Amino acid sequence: MTAMDKARDGYTVTLGRAADPGSEFAARVKVEVEGLSFWYGGKQALFDVTMPIAERRVTALIGPSGCGKSTFLRCFNRMHDLYPGNRYAGRIVLHPDGIDIVSPKTDPMIPRLRIGMVFQKPNPFPKSIYENVAAGLRIRGIRDRALLDEQVEKSLRRAALWDEVKDRLDASAYDLSGGQQQRLCIARALAPEPEILLLDEPTSALDPIATAHIEELIDELRAEYTIVIVTHNMQQAARISQFTGFFHLGRLVEFGPTQQLFTRPRETMTQDYITGRFG
Amino acid sequence: MPESGEGLPIRKHTVRSFDEELEHLTRQIVHMGALVERQVAEAIRALVERDGDTAARVVQQDDEVDELEEAIDQEAIRILATRQPMAIDLRMVAMALKISNDLERTSDYAVNIARRVQRLIEQPPLKPLVTIPRMAELVQLMIKDVLDAYVRRDAERALDVWRRDEEVDQYYNSLFRELLTYILEDPRRTSMCIDLLFIAKNLERIGDHATNIAEKIRYIVHGDLINRMSRDVKK
């Protein structure tokens, strides 16, 4: 893990060299990951990961297949709790209230309500398109049909899916193509307007136009949300994120402002990876 | 590709053809550099030896240099589009575009010198040239060394070239005064002195481009400032 300049001032973290106040690189910390390790039963998948997640910024996570990116994201909503034998060490502190997400004392519903997630493989519920998007709202107790309608449409529009499904909202989500299902899952995650949005390769199954829509959406969303995105597309990471973390074999090798990481990485391993010189 | 200084070591790409493309681009820059280096050397020789044939040859080579610049730029653009290079690769390709431009400008100055030589040798010599050949030697060595630094990705050597620019500027300033004195002494010599003054100016500009290339080499290696040496190395 590289040293990063981290000048603290309350919640503000200034990342990278000589960041001007007010620049993209001066941001408040939304989440602090501190010494996070994770074990699938006896197999350790994350090793002592420490990194800040900047508020209202996009943080990209990159790294070779199997390096632990999805495992890392799944820690944020305590997905791993669903299987016995899985174990966390370290902390994931959610600001401003300072809740430690992975503490056994924390009710896993708290992060699940505050953090939205889109998985690598689309996983719509076996329900209608409409109900998939409305699900998260219903959990939060919203019953008003007009409000549900409004929020469902808004979310589907944001996920660049509305035009394709507006005439068949009652059709099964399984009738959609893979790329459409992925956008449906994005709409579902957006609907309850979570504080943090975690996206695990959200565009890997999408065509270039839908990808462009999603990238534009992410850029728009960062005015209000904190976003973490896993992507295998280096150009995408470079385009849409302000900060990037590079993982390798369960460790965070380098973290820094995206532009610096892609033009002059500090670590040889990062350079080898992003320039296509790996193994 | 060899690496020196504090830059990160470089391994081969997983996609071999990408390595080949980068190597080819580098070779083309080196080829263009060698051509331009020779043009400058011959322009100076033409001046000192009052050799019209050599001067004419320098002028003719202009097209070849222009073609090489075009080829390099096309290739760099194609690599940007097809490989979307990152980090060291991106810096190399982007700087190939800039360095080819510096070399093309350098070639233009050599051609300019050669054209003035063609005119100068129609008249009897002013007096034996001393300062201009010395200045020319310095500039020529700068080009040679900066191309060497490019091939080796040697930021230290590039910095050394960069530092020499000040000396070139001093030569130019003293030549300027010297030639001005001649003009005042014998106004009939004005046009000849102005030709010599422009030759000195062209040499000074060639030195500037060698300095520019030195800055690009530093950026390729270290990735910080593109158009100047970072402040901590300022003389």
Ligand SMILES: Nc1ncnc2c1ncn2[C@@H]1O[C@H](COP(=O)(O)OP(=O)(O)OP(=O)(O)O)[C@@H](O)[C@H]1O
């Ligand atoms: N449920 C599980 N049980 C045991 N090991 C697992 C489990 N899920 C993942 N792993 C292992 O943990 C490591 C990290 O996997 P993870 O899915 O986090 O990688 P990733 O970086 O997301 O890869 P990809 O880019 O291919 O999605 C891998 O070695 C993987 O085999």
Ligand SMILES: [Mg+2]
């Ligand atoms: Mg994954």
